[in-house]
Amino acid sequence: MYRFLLLAALGAASQTAVAQAVPAQRPATTAVVTGRVLDQATQQPIPGATVLFSDLRQVTATDADGRFSFANLPRGRYLVQVRSLGYGTVVRTVDTAQPLEFALAPAATEIAQVIVTGVSAATEMRRSPVPTNVVDREQLNQAAATNVVDAIAHTPGVSQITTGAAISKPVIRGLSSNRVITLNNGAKQEGQQWGDEHGIEVDEYSIDRAEIIKGPGSLLYGSDGMAGVINFVAPDPVEEGKILGSFTANYQTNNHLQGYSVMNAGNQNGFNWLVRGSGKVAGAYRNRYDGRVYNSGFRELNGSGYVGVNKSWGYSHLTVSSFNQAVGLMEGERDTLTGRFLKLRNAGGIAEEQAVTDEDLRGYGLAVPRQQINHLRLGTDNNFILGASRLTVNVGWQQNLRREFGDVTAPDDPSLYFQLRTVDYAARYFLPELGGWSTTLGVSGMAQENQNKGVEFLIPAYQLFDGGVFGVTKKTFGRLDLSGGLRYDRRRIAADALYLNEDEMPVPAGTPEAETKFSAFQNTYSNWSGSVGGALNITEQLVLKANVARGFRAPNIAELASNGKHEGTIRYEIGETGLKAETSRQFDAGLSYTSDHVGLSLDAFDNRIGNYIFPVRLADSVSAEGDPVFRYGQGQARLYGGEVSLDLHPHPLDWLHFENSFSMVRARRQNAPEGEQWLPFTPADRVQSELRVTKAKFGSQLAHLYARVAVEHNLAQKRIFSAFETETPTAGYTLVNLGAGGDVVNGKGTTLFSLFLAANNLFDVGYQNHLSRLKYAAYNVANGRMGVFNPGRNVSVKLVVPVRLQ
Numbered sequence: 001m002y003r004f005l006l007l008a009a010l011g012a013a014s015q016t017a018v019a020q021a022v023p024a025q026r027p028a029t030t031a032v033v034t035g036r037v038l039d040q041a042t043q044q045p046i047p048g049a050t051v052l053f054s055d056l057r058q059v060t061a062t063d064a065d066g067r068f069s070f071a072n073l074p075r076g077r078y079l080v081q082v083r084s085l086g087y088g089t090v091v092r093t094v095d096t097a098q099p100l101e102f103a104l105a106p107a108a109t110e111i112a113q114v115i116v117t118g119v120s121a122a123t124e125m126r127r128s129p130v131p132t133n134v135v136d137r138e139q140l141n142q143a144a145a146t147n148v149v150d151a152i153a154h155t156p157g158v159s160q161i162t163t164g165a166a167i168s169k170p171v172i173r174g175l176s177s178n179r180v181i182t183l184n185n186g187a188k189q190e191g192q193q194w195g196d197e198h199g200i201e202v203d204e205y206s207i208d209r210a211e212i213i214k215g216p217g218s219l220l221y222g223s224d225g226m227a228g229v230i231n232f233v234a235p236d237p238v239e240e241g242k243i244l245g246s247f248t249a250n251y252q253t254n255n256h257l258q259g260y261s262v263m264n265a266g267n268q269n270g271f272n273w274l275v276r277g278s279g280k281v282a283g284a285y286r287n288r289y290d291g292r293v294y295n296s297g298f299r300e301l302n303g304s305g306y307v308g309v310n311k312s313w314g315y316s317h318l319t320v321s322s323f324n325q326a327v328g329l330m331e332g333e334r335d336t337l338t339g340r341f342l343k344l345r346n347a348g349g350i351a352e353e354q355a356v357t358d359e360d361l362r363g364y365g366l367a368v369p370r371q372q373i374n375h376l377r378l379g380t381d382n383n384f385i386l387g388a389s390r391l392t393v394n395v396g397w398q399q400n401l402r403r404e405f406g407d408v409t410a411p412d413d414p415s416l417y418f419q420l421r422t423v424d425y426a427a428r429y430f431l432p433e434l435g436g437w438s439t440t441l442g443v444s445g446m447a448q449e450n451q452n453k454g455v456e457f458l459i460p461a462y463q464l465f466d467g468g469v470f471g472v473t474k475k476t477f478g479r480l481d482l483s484g485g486l487r488y489d490r491r492r493i494a495a496d497a498l499y500l501n502e503d504e505m506p507v508p509a510g511t512p513e514a515e516t517k518f519s520a521f522q523n524t525y526s527n528w529s530g531s532v533g534g535a536l537n538i539t540e541q542l543v544l545k546a547n548v549a550r551g552f553r554a555p556n557i558a559e560l561a562s563n564g565k566h567e568g569t570i571r572y573e574i575g576e577t578g579l580k581a582e583t584s585r586q587f588d589a590g591l592s593y594t595s596d597h598v599g600l601s602l603d604a605f606d607n608r609i610g611n612y613i614f615p616v617r618l619a620d621s622v623s624a625e626g627d628p629v630f631r632y633g634q635g636q637a638r639l640y641g642g643e644v645s646l647d648l649h650p651h652p653l654d655w656l657h658f659e660n661s662f663s664m665v666r667a668r669r670q671n672a673p674e675g676e677q678w679l680p681f682t683p684a685d686r687v688q689s690e691l692r693v694t695k696a697k698f699g700s701q702l703a704h705l706y707a708r709v710a711v712e713h714n715l716a717q718k719r720i721f722s723a724f725e726t727e728t729p730t731a732g733y734t735l736v737n738l739g740a741g742g743d744v745v746n747g748k749g750t751t752l753f754s755l756f757l758a759a760n761n762l763f764d765v766g767y768q769n770h771l772s773r774l775k776y777a778a779y780n781v782a783n784g785r786m787g788v789f790n791p792g793r794n795v796s797v798k799l800v801v802p803v804r805l806q
Contacts, residue, residue: 033070035100037062037082046104049084052236054114054122055383055390057315060239070096070268071240072312074385077433079122082116085704086696088596089113091124107596117183117211117231119483121438127481129547130589131214131531131643132602133157140207141707142739144252144758144796146282148204148232156643156661157214158400158605159683161771165255165285165791166327167199171771172214174639174665174682178556179319179582182212183231188221188400190422191375191400193560196773201323201375201400203302205248205261205278208235208413215605216551219531221485222444222468226551226584226609237272237310238265245803254794255297256364258283266806267310275305283364284328288766289783289790292361294341295328297636298414299364306381314383314390323375328366329404332777332788337783344356344368344408360751365497369409376403386431390391398422415705417454423447450557452498455505457571458564459517459557460495467491484532491554495561518561525554525581531586543592551584559613559632573615573629575676580611597654599647605640612637612669614679617724628725635672637679641665657692666719673734676722684717684770686731697793700740705742712737717770728786730775733767737758740796756798764793 022308037049043065052059053070055078062068073096080100083089088107091114094100112124119319125132135152145151149168153160159171177196182189184202191201213229217614221229238244241268250259250565261278279301284292308317332352333342340355344367360367379396399421403414403566428442445467452461472485473600497520501507534546559579565572585608592601598722641664648658663686698702716732741756764787768775774788 001524025117031070031073031075031096031232033073033096033100035102037066037068037085037102040103041101042146045338046084046087049082049087049102049104051102052083053078053373054081054116054236055079057237057310057317057383059236066203073183074312074314076385076388079114079124099723105596108723115211116186117213117229121440126537126543126594127476127535128593129481129483129535129545129588130531130549131281131545131547131605132588133212133214135212137208140204140209141754141756141798141800142708142741142758142792144737144760145197146252146255147733148202148207148210148259148403149200149636151204152210152212152230154688155212156645156663157665158212159771161196161681161687161773162769162790163197163701163773164296164328164330165257165282166296166325167197167340167725169193169199170230171681171683172228172230173607174667174679176252176681178224179227179553181221181225181229183229185234185319186231186381187319187377187379187394187559188426188446189397190398190420190424190446191373191416192402192420194556197329197371198402199325199373200374201325201328201455202232203261203276203278203300203321203323205259205305206234206276206302206304206321206568207232209442214603216458216531216549216584216586219470219472219485219529219549220442220444220488222466223525223552223554223581225490226553226582232302234306235265235274237274238267240267240270240402242267242804242806243391243806245805247803248798250796250798252282252794252796254791255282257284264805269310270310270389272310273305273307273564274304278302281364285360285791287789288764289785289789290341291781293330293371293788294343294356294361295367296330297364298325299366299368300325300329301347301721308381311788312385314385315381316383317381319320319377319379319381319396321375322375322727323373325371325373326366327371327373329369329371330774330777330788330799331369332774333439334778335778338779342403346409346411348684349409362499367406369406372401372403372405372414374398380750390430392426392428392430395423406456413454414454416458417452418459419451419453421449435475437473437475439471442470443467443469456564457498457500457517458562459575460498460520460561462495462557464491464493464557479537481535481537482532483534485530487529488526489529489552490521490524490526492524493554493557493560494520495557496520502516515561518789520579521561521577523555523560523577541593541595543594545588545590545592547588549581549584549586549588551586553582553584555579555581555613555782557784560634565627571615571617572627572629574580574629576632579613579632582609582611584609597649597651599645599649600691601645602638602642603644607639609637609639611711612679616676616721617726630726637668637671639665639667639679655692655694659688659690659692661688662686671724676721678719678721680721680727682717682719684732685715687715700747701744703743703751704754705740705747707740710737710739711735714767714769728775730768730770733765735765735767737761738762750804753802754800756800758796758798760796761792766792 037046047064049062082102087104146165162168211231245264248261258281263276265274283297286292304321306317306319335355342353377398382393386393402418404416405413424446426444431439448464468489470487475484498518499514531549536544562573562575590603618629643663645661667682692708695705713734717730720727738759741752743751777787
C-alpha cells in the first residue's frame with residue numbers, strides 16, 4: 001500500500017513537467033487582450049484596478065490611464081472580475097478575442113462576488129442557487145482569531161466546536177466533523193477529522209479568503225459533504241512582472257499570543273511562485289471564573305507555497321504545505337479542596353497529581369497531556385485549454401502524523417500515534433458549450449492508509465479506497481440560471497484486527513489469553529448524490545433562489561470501530577461496524593435584495609437525514625478510568641432553520657454601515673423518547689449586530705480607516721440531548737467587541753503598513769458556549785461552577801507591512 005501511495009505522489013509531482021510538453025503538440029489559440037477601466041459617472045480612467053480571470057489564474061492591474069493588457073490569454077469565453085477600492089465589483093463573461101471596456105460605479109460596499117467552490121467553474125455568487133458566504137481578506141485581517149476556523153466562525157450559519165483556544169471544528173447549520181468537507185485551496189484536506197478535538201491543519205495566515213457552501217457538497221467532492229464545504233483559498237497570482245512580499249505580526253493579550261508570517265510572491269514571464277513561513281506561540285488563556293486555564297497553550301510552525309507556469313495553454317502549479325502544531329490538552333481536573341487545576345508530575349517513575357502553582361500558569365510551556373500534529377501535503381494543480389474545452393487535473397499526497405502524549409513518566413513517548421497517508425485525485429473535463437448548456441464531467445476520490453504506531457489504540461489500522469464519477473450542467477434562460485448534476489460514489493474500508501496481551505501490547509492472532517481489541521472487517525458503501533436548483537434575477541437587485549439536493553456520507557472509522565479513550569477527550573467511545581451510510585434530502589430557498597445602500601438576505605433550509613449517526617452515553621456505564629462510555633448509534637433526523645442578514649448603508653451617510661444577522665437551527669431525532677429528541681451539540685440561536693464607520697482618506701498619510709462596535713448575543717440552549725446526562729443546558733450570554741484600523745500611506749498613496757486593532761469580549765464576560773467541549777470538565781468547588789469557561793477579554797494588535805520588490 002505504501003509503495004502505491006509513494007508512486008502516486010511521484011506521479012503527481014511529475015504532472016508539472018508533463019503539462020508543459022502537452023501543449024506543444026496541440027497549442028491553444030492565443031489572444032492579446034487589451035482593455036480599459038473607467039469611472040461610470042465621470043468617464044475618467046481608474047488606475048490600479050484589478051482585472052482577474054479566476055479560471056485561468058491570470059491577473060493584471062490598470063495603468064495611470066486605466067488601461068490593461070494580457071499578452072497570451074487563450075481565446076474563448078471566460079468569467080472576469082474587475083475591482084477597485086471604492087467601487088462596486090464588475091463580474092462579466094467576456095470573449096477574449098474582443099477589446100474590453102468596463103465602467104465601475106462608486107459603491108459603499110462590494111456588491112458582486114465570485115466563487116470557485118461548489119461550482120464547476122468560477123461563478124458570480126448571485127447566480128449560484130446554493131447558499132454561499134465569502135469571508136474576504138479584509139474581514140480576516142480585522143478578526144482577533146486564534147486559528148483559521150475561529151476567524152470565520154461569526155459567519156451566519158457557521159459555528160465552531162472548541163477545545164480551548166487552539167482547537168476548533170467548523171459547524172455548518174448544526175453539522176460538523178466528517179459532514180463538513182474542508183478544502184485547502186481546492187484540495188480536500190484529510191487529517192483524522194472524525195475527532196472533535198482534532199482541529200483543521202491550515203495556516204491562518206496563508207489564506208486570502210474563505211468560501212463557505214451551506215448545503216450538500218457531495219456532488220463535486222464525494223462523501224462527507226453533507227453539511228457543506230469550506231474552501232480556504234490562497235491568494236491569486238500577482239500581476240505579470242511583479243515581485244511582492246509582506247510581513248505580518250500579531251499580538252493578543254489574553255493568552256499572550258505572538259504570531260508572525262513572511263510571504264514572497266512573483267510573476268515573471270508566466271513563471272509564478274509564492275512562498276510563506278508562519279509561526280505562532282500562545283500561553284494559557286484566562287477568563288473571569290477560572291483565571292489562567294492550565295495547559296491551554298499551543299505552538300505552530302508552518303510553511304506553504306507553490307511554483308508553476310501560466311501560459312496560453314493554461315497553467316500548471318506544484319503546491320506544498322506543511323502544518324506543524326503542538327497543543328496542550330486541558331482536561332479540567334481540579335483539587336477538591338481549593339478548586340485549582342491539577343497537574344501530573346513524575347514522582348520517581350510514578351504519576352502523581354498536584355495542584356498547579358502560579359508559576360505553572362505563566363510562560364509558553366506545554367505539559368502532559370499534549371498533542372503534536374504534523375501535516376504535509378504535496379500536490380499539483382493543472383488546467384489545460386483544449387480549444388473550446390478545458391481539462392483540470394489535481395493530484396495530491398498527504399501525510400498526517402498525530403501524536404498524543406499522556407504519560408508524565410515518559411513525556412516524550414507518544415501514547416497514541418496515528419500515521420495517515422492519503423493520495424487524492426480530481427479530474428474535470430469542461431465540454432464545449434452546446435446550445436447554451438455548460439457541462440462538466442469528472443472523477444474524484446482517494447486512497448488512504450492509517451497505521452497505529454503508539455502504545456494505546458483508539459481506532460484500528462485501516463485502508464480506504466474511494467471513488468466517484470459526476471456530471472454537472474448549467475444554463476441561463478434570460479433572468480433564470482439553472483444548474484444541476486448527478487454523482488455516483490463507492491467507498492471500501494478494510495480494518496485490521498488487533499490482539500493485546502495482559503500488558504496491552506500487540507501480539508499475533510491465536511496467542512493464548514490474548515484480548516481482541518479490534519476485529520477485522522471490510523465494509524463497502526455506494527450511493528448516488530444529486531442536486532438541481534435555480535437563481536431567478538427578478539431585477540438587478542432582487543434574486544430568488546431554490547435548490548434541492550441529495551447527499552451521502554459513509555461512516556468514518558471512529559464511528560465503525562473506535563474502542564477506547566484518548567487524552568483529547570473526556571469520554572470512552574465504542575464504535576459499531578454495522579452502521580449504514582447516511583443519506584440526506586435538503587431543500588434550500590433564499591431571497592436577497594442588494595443595492596448601494598441596503599442589503600437583505602433570507603435563507604431557509606430543511607434537511608432530512610436517514611441513518612443519522614451520533615454517540616449516545618450508556619446509562620450507568622463508566623470505563624476503567626472512570627470516564628463515561630458512549631456508543632455510536634443511528635436514527636432518523638431532521639434539521640431545519642435559516643439565516644437572516646440586513647445591512648444598511650444609508651445615503652448620503654455612505655461612511656456608516658449597520659450590519660445585522662440572525663442564525664438558528666433546530667435538530668431533532670424522529671420518533672425519539674423524551675430527553676433524546678434533540679440532537680447533541682447543536683448551536684444556540686445567535687444574533688449579531690455591528691455598527692461600522694469608514695473613511696477612505698484622512699489627511700495625506702491615512703487611508704481606508706474604519707472603526708466598529710459589534711454585539712453578539714447567543715440565546716440560551718435548552719434543546720438538548722438530556723438522556724443519560726449526555727448534555728446539559730447552556731445559559732445565554734452577550735459579548736461586545738470593538739475594532740479599529742487603517743493604512744498608513746506615502747505621498748503617492750502607496751501603503752506603507754496597515755494596523756488592525758480589536759478587542760473581543762470587552763466587558764470580560766464569563767460564559768460557556770454550548771459547543772465548548774470544556775463545558776463538561778470537572779466541578780470547581782471554589783466558585784460552585786461546572787466545567788471550564790471560554791476566554792475572557794482579549795485585545796489584538798495586528799501589523800501588516802507590504803513589500804514591493806519589483
